[in-house]
Amino acid sequence: RIPDSEYYPLVDEFLMAVKDKWPSCLLQFEDFSNDHCFELLERYRKRMRAFNDDIQGTGAVIAAGFLNAAKLSGVPLNRQRIVFYG
Secondary structure, X not given: OXXXXXXXXXXXXXXXXXXXXXXXXEEEEOOOOHHHHHHHHHHHOOOOEEEEHHHHHHHHHHHHHHHHXXXXXOXXXXXXXOOOOO
């Protein structure tokens, strides 16, 4: 891999070219390494439509599953208990 000092300018140049060509596009980051994914999302989320599937997609799926399971159980959300393990 190239060092961060070259990596971020390269990604920036590419993404700005994409934004210039397709200003309304949604940028989906997929399978970026943990040492880059949070930084990339933070850099671009306010400059263009950006979404990181590994970070936000997982959370959206978990939230949807929980809300639907709670609804099916008939137990109100404020009476649910959640355990995070691992």
